[in-house]
Amino acid sequence: MYRKIIVGHDLRSGGEDALALGREIAQATGAQLVVAGVFPIGALPFGFEASWADEEERVAREIQSIADAAGAEADAFPSASPASGLHGLAEEIEADLVIVGSSHNSKRGQLLAGNVGVGLLHGAPCAVAIAPRGYAEQARDELSTIVVGLDGSHEAHLALEDAIELADGSGATLKLVAVAQEPPVVYAKGDSMGGYQELKEAVEEQKREQLDEALSSVKQGVNAEASLVVGDPGEKLAEAASGGSLLILGSRAYGPVRRVLLGSVSTALIRTAPCPVLVHPRGVENDPRAGHPAGANAVA
Numbered sequence: 001m002y003r004k005i006i007v008g009h010d011l012r013s014g015g016e017d018a019l020a021l022g023r024e025i026a027q028a029t030g031a032q033l034v035v036a037g038v039f040p041i042g043a044l045p046f047g048f049e050a051s052w053a054d055e056e057e058r059v060a061r062e063i064q065s066i067a068d069a070a071g072a073e074a075d076a077f078p079s080a081s082p083a084s085g086l087h088g089l090a091e092e093i094e095a096d097l098v099i100v101g102s103s104h105n106s107k108r109g110q111l112l113a114g115n116v117g118v119g120l121l122h123g124a125p126c127a128v129a130i131a132p133r134g135y136a137e138q139a140r141d142e143l144s145t146i147v148v149g150l151d152g153s154h155e156a157h158l159a160l161e162d163a164i165e166l167a168d169g170s171g172a173t174l175k176l177v178a179v180a181q182e183p184p185v186v187y188a189k190g191d192s193m194g195g196y197q198e199l200k201e202a203v204e205e206q207k208r209e210q211l212d213e214a215l216s217s218v219k220q221g222v223n224a225e226a227s228l229v230v231g232d233p234g235e236k237l238a239e240a241a242s243g244g245s246l247l248i249l250g251s252r253a254y255g256p257v258r259r260v261l262l263g264s265v266s267t268a269l270i271r272t273a274p275c276p277v278l279v280h281p282r283g284v285e286n287d288p289r290a291g292h293p294a295g296a297n298a299v300a
Contacts, residue, residue, distance in 0.1 A: 001165045002096040002127075008086045008116060009035050011062055014101025017135035019070060019278050021250070022099045024143050024245070025129075028169035033072035034093065037063035038085035041078035053082040083119025097278070099129045108134040111277055113270040121270065123278060124225040127162075129278040130270060136158075143172040147275075148267070149237045150178045152210040159250045159280045160214060165221045166246070175223040176214050177240045178207040179233040197198050204228065234268030241275050248278045 002230065007022040009015030026033045039056045060076035067074035079085025090098050103114030112130040113121065120128045148163045160176075167174040183199045211226040218224040229236045241247040249266045266279050 001162055002026075002029045002094040004034065004097075005031045006034050006036050006086060006090055006093075006095045006098045007038050008082060008098060008100040008115075009063060009066060010101070011037065011059065011066075012080070012101075012104070013136070014104060014114075014131075014133070017101040017131040017133060019066070020136040020138075021129060021131040021246075022072075022171070023070060025097070025099075025166065028143060028166050028172075028200045030169075031096070032088075033070065034095070035063055035067040035072045035074050036086060036089055037076040038082040039076060039078045040081065042057075045173045081119070082116045083144075086116070086120060087124055093222055095126050097129060098124060099131065101131050102133045104133070111273040111275070113269060115174070115183055117270065121266075125281065127278055127280045129276055131276045132274070137275065140245070142261060143167075143170040143243045143245040144223070145173045145246075147175045147177060147237070147241045147244045147247045148214075149233065149240075149247070149249055150176055150210055150214050151233075152206070152213075159248045160217070160271075162280070163248045164218055164222060167224070168219060172245060174218060174222055175240065175244065176211055176224065176226040177237060177255075178211045178226075178228050179236045180228060180230045181233065182230060186224045233265045234272070237265065238274060239271060240271050241273055244275045246276050246278060246279070247273055250280050258277075 002025060007018045007032065007146055008108055010021060022033055025031065037059050039059045041052075048106060049076070056078060063076040064074040077085060077089070079088065086098055086100070087250070089095070100114075100117050102117070102122065103112045105112065107252050117130045143166065146163050146167050148160055150160070163174060166172065180203045183196055207228050211212050211228060215224060215226045227240070229240065237247065247269065249269065251266075266267050266277070292296055
């Protein structure tokens with residue numbers, strides 16, 4: 001579960017969206033909240049050092065003011081890029097989650113990862129969440145629905161466990177979703193559709209078993225429901241998350257341990273999801289910092 005949450009604030013509306021999500025998750029988990037402002041730094045023409053220092057102080061003051069209002073800690077610092085700076089801070093303070101807002105080019109109410117979000121999602125040392133544009137304007141006191149996409153893999157195994165804890169702490173409904181992809185058309189070739197239909201039914205049965213196993217792991221007192229849908233995982237998970245508070249996914253099945261790495265499904269969803277998306281790093285069960293047993297995992 002999350003102990004330290006970093007909110008990357010850009011002093012614009014995207015930062016407020018990230019902060020709104022951070023406060024909701026912190027409220028449900030009791031996590032320490034840190035509002036971080038990254039001041040970009042690079043080579044300066046001679047004579048501009050004083051102006052640069054003044055701007056850095058201004059950013060630090062504004063971040064401190066935002067953090068004070070949110071009851072959070074503040075951390076403002078220079079870095080070559082916001083993504084690099086947040087990455088480094090997450091490693092330094094051993095954060096469990098970094099949250100940023102969507103690109104300013106995104107539509108209101110829809111998620112679209114910007115450069116900072118994409119940078120973090122390609123190697124962050126902890127879970128990463130992105131809030132859709134306009135999220136701060138939605139009136140809410142706590143998470144209402146948490147959607148988890150399940151595929152039965154052994155990657156990003158904390159996704160389901162942490163979703164259960166979040167639902168328990170917030171009172172949110174936990175929605176477990178398994179997507180059965182239809183077999184490739186090649187299986188339909190031949191004298192009959194028998195082979196295709198048998199494979200399709202076998203895939204759906206496997207998904208039902210995964211859902212049953214996941215549902216049985218949900219602790220008493222958590223309102224949970226499970227659903228099996230057929231189609232493209234990215235599209236179906238986006239539909240299932242419509243109206244939800246948070247969609248939790250696992251990282252892809254290969255890459256460095258304790259790094260967030262996007263798979264094909266999560267790549268699609270960070271561009272189209274109608275709610276915040278949280279992606280967990282892989283291999284956390286091998287990290288001595290993690291105190292969670294392995295379990296059912298989320299789709300990547």
